[in-house]
Amino acid sequence: MDEVPEARAIPDPTVEEMVRTVEPGIEVERAVPVERGFCSVYRVAVEGGPTRTLYLKASPDGERWGIPDEARLQAVLHDRTSIPVPEVLGVVDAHGDLPAPFYLMSALPGEELPYEHVGRFDDDALRRLARETGAYLGELHSVPAVDSFGHVRHDGPGLAGDRPSGHPDTLTVGNPRESWSDYLRAYADREFDRHADSRFSDLTPDLTRWFEAGVDDLAGPFDPVLGRNDHGLHNFLLDPESGSITGMIDWGYTLAVPASFDVEFAVYVLGGAYLAGLSDVQDRRSLVREAMLSGYRASAPDRTDAVATPDPLYEMLAMVRLMNDFGSLDLPEGTEEAAADRIREDARELLAGDRYG
Incomplete structure (x- = not known):
C-alpha cells in the first residue's frame, strides 16, 4: 500500500x-x-x-x-x-x-459532521439520510460508464485549466478485471493484509477462511457500476435545519463494483454497528437498509432487485475495512475497548451464523 x-x-x-x-x-x-x-x-x-x-x-x-x-x-x-x-x-x-x-x-451549502455522529442521529433523521443516500446511489449506479471491475479512472486528454467533459465516456477503469471474483479476491487480500496488522488480528485467519469458503458461492448479477464506496458521514454535507443531504464530496476512491457491494458498505457504515459498543448507541442496520432500499427503488426501480438481498460476505468486508481503520475513529475517552469488543463480537456472530440465513 x-x-x-x-x-x-x-x-x-x-x-x-x-x-x-x-x-x-x-x-x-x-x-x-x-x-x-x-x-x-x-x-x-x-x-x-x-x-x-x-x-x-x-x-x-x-x-x-x-x-x-x-x-x-x-x-x-x-x-x-x-x-x-x-x-x-x-x-x-x-x-x-x-x-x-x-x-x-x-462550494456547496451544508454542515459537515464527524464520521461517528451517525450514531447520534435520532431514528427519523437517520432514516431520512439513508433514504436520500439510497436514491442518490440508484442514480449513481445508473450512469453507463464502466464495463469491468477496478478503480475508476479518467480516459481523455490532459487539461490545463479547462472544465472537464461531463460525458460518461471520459471515465474508464484502471487495471481492469473482467471477473468479479478475481477482483474481489485481490481486494480482500489487501484488506486482510492490513487486518493482520490491526488490533483485531486474532480474527484474521477465521475471517480469511470464511471469505474463501464463500466467494465462489456469491449470487449475481455481477454487472459493474460506479460505486461510491466511501460512505462515511464526513463525506456528506447536510442541511442543519432539515437534515437533508446538500452535498456528497470526496469521490477519489470510487470503484467499479456490483451495486450490491456498494449498498452493503453504505448500510454497514451508516447503520453504526461499529459504535454499538457505546452505552448510548444502537446498531441500526435494519432501519438503514429499509430506508435505503426505499430511496433506491424510487430512483432506480429496474435495478432494485440486484441490491434487495444482502450478502453477508460483502458486509464482512465492510466490517474488516472498519476494523482496519478503527484507530481513526474519534471515540469518547474510555470507550475504545468497549467499542472494539462489540465489533469483535459482531464479527464472531457473523462467522458462526448461517451465511445465507
Missing part, C-alpha cells in the same frame, strides 16, 4: 496563481486551508462581482492521488444526475511551476 503523505501548505501567491489558471481575471480575497485528508485543500473567497467561495484541491506531493479522476467523475455526476456534487470549474493535470495536479470547484 502506498505511503500516504501529509497535506502541504501552499503559499498564498501560489494559491492565487492556481485559481487564476482556471479562472483568469478574478481576484482572491483570502485562502484558508481545510483539513480534508492528505490532499491540500483550500477554501478560497474570490472577487469579480459578488464575493463567492470556491474550493481548490491539489496533490500533496506532485503524485496523482486520483485527483484528475475525481474531477472528471464529479463533472459527469454534476451533468448527468441530481447527486449534489461540487461543480468542477477547471482542472490542471500537470504544470511546470504549480503544485499539480489540482482542480477548482464550487
Whole structure:
C-alpha cells in the first residue's frame, strides 16, 4: 500500500496563481486551508462581482492521488444526475511551476459532521439520510460508464485549466478485471493484509477462511457500476435545519463494483454497528437498509432487485475495512475497548451464523 503523505501548505501567491489558471481575471480575497485528508485543500473567497467561495484541491506531493479522476467523475455526476456534487470549474493535470495536479470547484451549502455522529442521529433523521443516500446511489449506479471491475479512472486528454467533459465516456477503469471474483479476491487480500496488522488480528485467519469458503458461492448479477464506496458521514454535507443531504464530496476512491457491494458498505457504515459498543448507541442496520432500499427503488426501480438481498460476505468486508481503520475513529475517552469488543463480537456472530440465513 502506498505511503500516504501529509497535506502541504501552499503559499498564498501560489494559491492565487492556481485559481487564476482556471479562472483568469478574478481576484482572491483570502485562502484558508481545510483539513480534508492528505490532499491540500483550500477554501478560497474570490472577487469579480459578488464575493463567492470556491474550493481548490491539489496533490500533496506532485503524485496523482486520483485527483484528475475525481474531477472528471464529479463533472459527469454534476451533468448527468441530481447527486449534489461540487461543480468542477477547471482542472490542471500537470504544470511546470504549480503544485499539480489540482482542480477548482464550487462550494456547496451544508454542515459537515464527524464520521461517528451517525450514531447520534435520532431514528427519523437517520432514516431520512439513508433514504436520500439510497436514491442518490440508484442514480449513481445508473450512469453507463464502466464495463469491468477496478478503480475508476479518467480516459481523455490532459487539461490545463479547462472544465472537464461531463460525458460518461471520459471515465474508464484502471487495471481492469473482467471477473468479479478475481477482483474481489485481490481486494480482500489487501484488506486482510492490513487486518493482520490491526488490533483485531486474532480474527484474521477465521475471517480469511470464511471469505474463501464463500466467494465462489456469491449470487449475481455481477454487472459493474460506479460505486461510491466511501460512505462515511464526513463525506456528506447536510442541511442543519432539515437534515437533508446538500452535498456528497470526496469521490477519489470510487470503484467499479456490483451495486450490491456498494449498498452493503453504505448500510454497514451508516447503520453504526461499529459504535454499538457505546452505552448510548444502537446498531441500526435494519432501519438503514429499509430506508435505503426505499430511496433506491424510487430512483432506480429496474435495478432494485440486484441490491434487495444482502450478502453477508460483502458486509464482512465492510466490517474488516472498519476494523482496519478503527484507530481513526474519534471515540469518547474510555470507550475504545468497549467499542472494539462489540465489533469483535459482531464479527464472531457473523462467522458462526448461517451465511445465507
